[in-house]
Amino acid sequence: MLMSRRIRRPLILVDGVDALTAADCEVLASAGLAHPEHVASLGQAAARVAERPGSMVIVPMNRPSAELDAFGDALRAHPDVHAIAIAPARDADLVLTALRAGVQEFLVAPLQIAEVQSALDRMNARAVPETSGSRPSRGQVITVHAAKGGVGTSTIAASLACALAERGVRRESSSPTPSSVVLVDFTTSGAGLRVMLNVEPTNDLSQVLQRVQSPADGLTSSSAATRIDYPFLQSLLHDHHGVALLAAGMADAPESLDAETASQLIRLLRQGFEYVVIDTDQYLTEQTLAALDAADRRLLVTTPEIMALRSVQQAVALGRRLGYDEETVQVVMNRVTDRDRLSASDAQRVVGCPIVAQLPNAYRECHAAIAAGTFVPRHVRNSTLAAGFFRLAAAMTGEATTPHPGRTERGLGRLFRRGVHA
Numbered sequence: 001m002l003m004s005r006r007i008r009r010p011l012i013l014v015d016g017v018d019a020l021t022a023a024d025c026e027v028l029a030s031a032g033l034a035h036p037e038h039v040a041s042l043g044q045a046a047a048r049v050a051e052r053p054g055s056m057v058i059v060p061m062n063r064p065s066a067e068l069d070a071f072g073d074a075l076r077a078h079p080d081v082h083a084i085a086i087a088p089a090r091d092a093d094l095v096l097t098a099l100r101a102g103v104q105e106f107l108v109a110p111l112q113i114a115e116v117q118s119a120l121d122r123m124n125a126r127a128v129p130e131t132s133g134s135r136p137s138r139g140q141v142i143t144v145h146a147a148k149g150g151v152g153t154s155t156i157a158a159s160l161a162c163a164l165a166e167r168g169v170r171r172e173s174s175s176p177t178p179s180s181v182v183l184v185d186f187t188t189s190g191a192g193l194r195v196m197l198n199v200e201p202t203n204d205l206s207q208v209l210q211r212v213q214s215p216a217d218g219l220t221s222s223s224a225a226t227r228i229d230y231p232f233l234q235s236l237l238h239d240h241h242g243v244a245l246l247a248a249g250m251a252d253a254p255e256s257l258d259a260e261t262a263s264q265l266i267r268l269l270r271q272g273f274e275y276v277v278i279d280t281d282q283y284l285t286e287q288t289l290a291a292l293d294a295a296d297r298r299l300l301v302t303t304p305e306i307m308a309l310r311s312v313q314q315a316v317a318l319g320r321r322l323g324y325d326e327e328t329v330q331v332v333m334n335r336v337t338d339r340d341r342l343s344a345s346d347a348q349r350v351v352g353c354p355i356v357a358q359l360p361n362a363y364r365e366c367h368a369a370i371a372a373g374t375f376v377p378r379h380v381r382n383s384t385l386a387a388g389f390f391r392l393a394a395a396m397t398g399e400a401t402t403p404h405p406g407r408t409e410r411g412l413g414r415l416f417r418r419g420v421h422a
Contacts, residue, residue, distance in 0.1 A: 012048055013038050061094050061098060148302075266278070280292070
């Protein structure tokens with residue numbers, strides 16, 4: 001018997017789900033949900049979940065964004081409450097809106113019992129507390145992104161994952177548990193981390209795409225994502241020097257995950273790892289947006305160059321439009337030299353958010369690590385560059401902060417002042 005059939009959740013149905021019919025309500029009841037309590041708005045639903053622990057809320061996606069945001073606050077305040085978004089059709093923008101509001105499942109009406117049952121099973125599985133006692137139930141997601149290519153995003157993502165894993169080993173040297181860090185390659189170039197680290201994993205993200213796109217067990221392709229679970233993801237991971245790697249597909253299949261599948265993948269990895277480090281494309285594909293939306297820390301990579309800094313300006317502005325908490329957006333300035341015309345304090349004023357790390361221009365060290373197929377902090381442990389990555393890892397764990405030495409403002413700082421955000 002499926003888990004969700006053994007748990008009868010209170011059901012709150014928000015009026016306005018015009019696609020929901022009597023037949024849909026029968027499907028919900030047969031999946032193990034109680035007779036629905038109708039409320040007039042998401043505001044009333046938010047009030048009721050505080051009084052009805054473990055409730056399930058059916059969320060209409062035709063509500064104002066402010067109402068959805070307020071309801072998301074209620075969901076975060078009551079983690080035992082879950083919500084399902086229902087709409088007449090699946091739309092990428094609607095899915096992202098639902099995910100940002102804290103709604104973890106998205107179904108299309110008319111409802112199918114298999115799809116509802118799968119959604120409830122996943123919610124029940126997520127509600128099961130951690131039993132190992134060695135890791136938090138909600139790991140930290142760090143998304144590394146650049147709005148301009150060629151600034152070293154993949155090197156930084158890989159090196160940060162290695163530095164985080166080594167900090168964990170030093171902190172828990174007697175622990176026999178596997179890696180506490182997973183490195184996810186969300187790039188679609190076909191090269192990415194598998195080439196940088198010289199690995200040939202047996203499985204990769206292409207298996208996720210196959211599972212989503214190939215109907216099985218009588219399910220439609222739109223519901224195939226319901227078959228992605230943590231044991232399946234574990235089978236795709238490749239251990240590389242103490243870091244679990246989820247590699248991108250090969251160059252002949254550079255396809256992007258849809259937002260719902262990418263978000264589900266991140267949620268599952270968050271449950272199994274202390275840190276989830278995601279390397280992303282410069283282009284805002286659905287999987288890149290899902291990685292940015294899910295992140296606890298959003299690291300924007302730049303170099304001390306005009307074009308790169310302008311791109312970061314635009315990325316920061318986009319984050320504000322998307323409603324990201326500004327404290328989660330930080331900049332990593334890569335390839336810094338003592339000959340740069342732009343200081344860190346200048347650059348920080350330009351981009352309008354903190355520069356959490358400055359990494360030196362160290363081509364030889366990076367090249368040596370790539371030639372050896374390993375991580376920079378592991379291969380050139382005593383270098384200035386490796387020390388920079390360990391300081392960045394310390395900043396991500398909250399164990400240390402990185403100072404930002406100021407210098408006299410120079411020409412480029414004045415040039416950019418017009419674009420500085422207040």
